[in-house]
Amino acid sequence: MTHFSNFAGDNLAQIMFEELITFVQRWPQIKLVYRSQLQLADIYFKTFPGDIIPLWNLPCNSLLNSRHADIYSGDIACQRTPRILLVGPQKTGSTALLSFLVNLPEFSTSYKDPDSFEEIQFFSNSSGCLFGIDWYQSRFPLPTNTILIEKSATYFDHKMCPQRIHTLLPNSHIVIILRDPVERVYSWFQHQRVHRNILAQNYSFIDILQNNFMNKLTR
Numbered sequence: 001m002t003h004f005s006n007f008a009g010d011n012l013a014q015i016m017f018e019e020l021i022t023f024v025q026r027w028p029q030i031k032l033v034y035r036s037q038l039q040l041a042d043i044y045f046k047t048f049p050g051d052i053i054p055l056w057n058l059p060c061n062s063l064l065n066s067r068h069a070d071i072y073s074g075d076i077a078c079q080r081t082p083r084i085l086l087v088g089p090q091k092t093g094s095t096a097l098l099s100f101l102v103n104l105p106e107f108s109t110s111y112k113d114p115d116s117f118e119e120i121q122f123f124s125n126s127s128g129c130l131f132g133i134d135w136y137q138s139r140f141p142l143p144t145n146t147i148l149i150e151k152s153a154t155y156f157d158h159k160m161c162p163q164r165i166h167t168l169l170p171n172s173h174i175v176i177i178l179r180d181p182v183e184r185v186y187s188w189f190q191h192q193r194v195h196r197n198i199l200a201q202n203y204s205f206i207d208i209l210q211n212n213f214m215n216k217l218t219r
């Protein structure tokens with residue numbers, strides 16, 4: 001409760017604490033102990049390990065209360081987020097589609113990420129999520145009249161992506177490209193060879209298929 005931002009001065013935290021103190025006063029056998037913030041965090045995340053990776057949201061996403069947007073930091077524009085997500089899957093021509101689109105004046109995309117080649121992969125990378133929303137937004141140019149696109153082909157099959165994307169970018173458009181699965185899987189095999197995957201280097205494509213190694217080529 002205490003780490004929730006008290007959006008729009010709604011007194012919720014204050015009421016909560018008053019009720020809590022009243023409750024404790026009525027039960028004197030309850031032993032009160034002091035724990036520092038770090039100790040509390042430790043207890044909390046041991047109890048709720050699923051909360052370690054934050055689920056990012058933007059106050060401006062709230063349609064219920066426009067005051068949330070009004071009190072949000074002016075340093076970060078809510079519009080500095082993509083409206084279109086090219087989520088892959090990998091080896092379907094997503095790089096080509098992105099380059100076609102950003103050649104048009106209506107679109108722009110994220111800055112190149114030196115750590116992950118050309119993709120941000122924010123939603124499919126738990127440590128990426130820990131960088132935070134400020135980091136994610138800083139990967140995009142400041143809002144202009146262009147429509148922002150992010151392409152991360154790893155979003156397609158990551159189990160947390162739908163929830164993470166829906167929470168942060170509920171109004172975004174998701175683009176999925178389909179390709180003949182056999183051609184795609186061969187392209188993926190070649191991709192893994194280039195990236196020096198040991199199986200892909202030591203076995204032929206046919207061997208990989210016959211020995212059911214394909215799932216070992218995926219990350």
Ligand SMILES: Nc1ncnc2c1ncn2[C@@H]1O[C@H](COP(=O)(O)OS(=O)(=O)O)[C@@H](OP(=O)(O)O)[C@H]1O
Pocket residue numbers: 089090091092093094095096097153183186187188190191
């Ligand atoms: N216009 C168009 N139409 C159809 N296919 C195309 C097109 N442009 C690129 N490609 C082929 O797409 C493959 C690369 O896909 P991705 O860019 O999505 O790869 S990645 O996941 O981002 O690494 C890669 O496939 P392979 O050549 O079979 O490996 C590209 O040749």
